[in-house]
Amino acid sequence: MAATGSKRFRGALTRAMLRRMQARVDVLTPRLRLRNLSPGDTPLVLHWATDADVVRNFSFFEHGADPARIRAYIEEKERSAADLLLAVMERVDSGEQYAGNVGLHEWDPINDNARLGIILQQAAWGRGVAQEAICGLLGHAFTSLRLHKVYLNVFTTNDKGIHLYGKLGFVHEGVMRAEYKLRGEYRDMLRMSILRTEWPTPAARGFLEGA
Numbered sequence: 269m270a271a272t273g274s275k276r277f278r279g280a281l282t283r284a285m286l287r288r289m290q291a292r293v294d295v296l297t298p299r300l301r302l303r304n305l306s307p308g309d310t311p312l313v314l315h316w317a318t319d320a321d322v323v324r325n326f327s328f329f330e331h332g333a334d335p336a337r338i339r340a341y342i343e344e345k346e347r348s349a350a351d352l353l354l355a356v357m358e359r360v361d362s363g364e365q366y367a368g369n370v371g372l373h374e375w376d377p378i379n380d381n382a383r384l385g386i387i388l389q390q391a392a393w394g395r396g397v398a399q400e401a402i403c404g405l406l407g408h409a410f411t412s413l414r415l416h417k418v419y420l421n422v423f424t425t426n427d428k429g430i431h432l433y434g435k436l437g438f439v440h441e442g443v444m445r446a447e448y449k450l451r452g453e454y455r456d457m458l459r460m461s462i463l464r465t466e467w468p469t470p471a472a473r474g475f476l477e478g479a
């Protein structure tokens with residue numbers, strides 16, 4: 269009986285997760301719109317996925333990127349109850365310009381947490397786009413999805429990432445030793461996180477209010 273009950277509970281949880289993760293997203297920040305990434309966006313993603321400077325820290329791209337693989341990845345994330353993959357669109361005079369992807373992954377509905385990931389194409393770097401996109405996503409994570417905690421893993425050598433996540437209020441949790449295999453070498457990663465009770469931080473408020 270208990271096993272059946274727990275099976276039913278897990279089934280209901282998965283359906284509820286699917287509904288929440290697969291709901292259409294449209295998050296506006298002062299300069300950006302975050303919307304669901306769709307298979308039709310494959311050519312946009314391919315633009316940065318074939319840029320060695322952008323993907324050098326991701327083993328997924330170690331053997332190159334081709335349209336079929338990128339499309340399959342987007343379709344898989346679209347179906348998944350544990351992933352939310354969004355396109356970061358910069359609002360410009362002529363409409364909108366794609367900047368990259370931001371997302372939540374490995375959503376754990378028992379403990380209400382998920383892992384954040386972000387990749388932007390080089391043309392978008394250095395203008396605060398990542399910070400604004402992360403603030404938009406965190407707002408959605410803590411209000412609409414009611415997550416309790418959002419965490420991320422960053423290479424201990426990624427000074428830029430560590431700086432910008434820290435500035436937004438992510439706290440160092442610890443170093444995961446030899447966590448990620450990249451080009452045949454195991455690398456240390458720093459885990460950082462932010463809680464709903466810490467949100468919004470002063471820096472995030474600045475980004476969301478366009479200061």
Ligand SMILES: CC(C)(COP(=O)(O)OP(=O)(O)OC[C@H]1O[C@@H](n2cnc3c(N)ncnc32)[C@H](O)[C@@H]1OP(=O)(O)O)[C@@H](O)C(=O)NCCC(=O)NCCS
Pocket residue numbers: 321322323325386387388389392393394395396397398399400421422423426427428429431432435
């Ligand atoms: C990491 C990434 C998302 C950052 O995007 P971005 O739009 O350039 O970031 P922002 O402009 O919002 O913020 C960058 C911040 O880092 C700072 N910075 C830049 N280079 C730095 C460095 N070498 N060391 C420390 N800080 C650095 C900038 O000054 C800025 O901080 P500030 O606002 O206090 O001045 C982007 O470079 C990227 O997509 N890289 C490839 C994929 C990747 O590594 N993803 C992250 C994996 S954890």
